[in-house]
Amino acid sequence: MYTCADCTVVACGRGEREKLPKNCPMREEEKMEELFKRYAEPENHAFFVQSAAVEGEGYGEWPRLRETMELCRKMGYQKIGLAFCKGLHREAKIVASLLRREGFEVVSVICKTGGFWKESAGIPREAQIDPQAREVMCNPIAQAEFLNGQNTEFNIELGLCVGHDSLFYKYSRALVTTLVAKDRALANNPCGAIYCAEGYCKERLSLTDTSDRRR
Numbered sequence: 001m002y003t004c005a006d007c008t009v010v011a012c013g014r015g016e017r018e019k020l021p022k023n024c025p026m027r028e029e030e031k032m033e034e035l036f037k038r039y040a041e042p043e044n045h046a047f048f049v050q051s052a053a054v055e056g057e058g059y060g061e062w063p064r065l066r067e068t069m070e071l072c073r074k075m076g077y078q079k080i081g082l083a084f085c086k087g088l089h090r091e092a093k094i095v096a097s098l099l100r101r102e103g104f105e106v107v108s109v110i111c112k113t114g115g116f117w118k119e120s121a122g123i124p125r126e127a128q129i130d131p132q133a134r135e136v137m138c139n140p141i142a143q144a145e146f147l148n149g150q151n152t153e154f155n156i157e158l159g160l161c162v163g164h165d166s167l168f169y170k171y172s173r174a175l176v177t178t179l180v181a182k183d184r185a186l187a188n189n190p191c192g193a194i195y196c197a198e199g200y201c202k203e204r205l206s207l208t209d210t211s212d213r214r215r
């Protein structure tokens with residue numbers, strides 16, 4: 001089992017191969033070398049090199065949105081997909097207009113497309129936000145497939161729910177980057193919970209917390 005998150009050496013970051021911990025993935029040299037070769041494969045090489053170039057050029061200066069646009073430009077993408085959450089409709093409109101201003105063509109698909117009721121997909125009423133209401137389900141598979149149908153060259157994911165984002169990644173044919181990671185409780189700043197894990201968020205981060213309105 002690999003435990004990089006708990007590593008105190010982080011020798012990888014300095015290329016110090018003689019100081020690797022016992023369970024370091026780098027000890028599996030053959031596998032590591034094989035995987036390294038994949039960056040040279042045509043489908044990965046330019047994308048990987050240009051991603052690094054964006055990191056280097058805008059380091060600490062460019063917001064993620066700028067980095068995303070820079071990557072699209074460096075890769076020569078013209079047609080960009082935008083899969084967004086209805087709760088961030090206004091933000092999606094701004095992102096789409098900024099992309100268009102920079103010369104990109106934008107295809108956007110909202111999460112509620114299809115308009116299917118949650119219950120029709122087997123989601124029980126008690127699992128809804130409001131069990132008394134009829135709620136429309138999110139439809140990340142359709143978001144991905146409709147963008148696939150438009151042959152988008154790169155997709156931006158903006159604020160999809162946890163899990164819905166996973167299905168979008170699964171079905172998107174084009175590579176995806178996440179512009180916004182949704183966090184309804186923390187103004188879309190999941191790091192807030194990490195920074196406050198021992199403080200304000202401590203109880204809310206526990207799976208045994210009983211403050212949830214349904215428990």
Ligand code: SF4
Pocket residue numbers: 003004005007008009010011012013020021023024025026
């Ligand atoms: S790759 Fe090895 S050295 Fe780097 S963090 Fe993981 S265990 Fe530590």
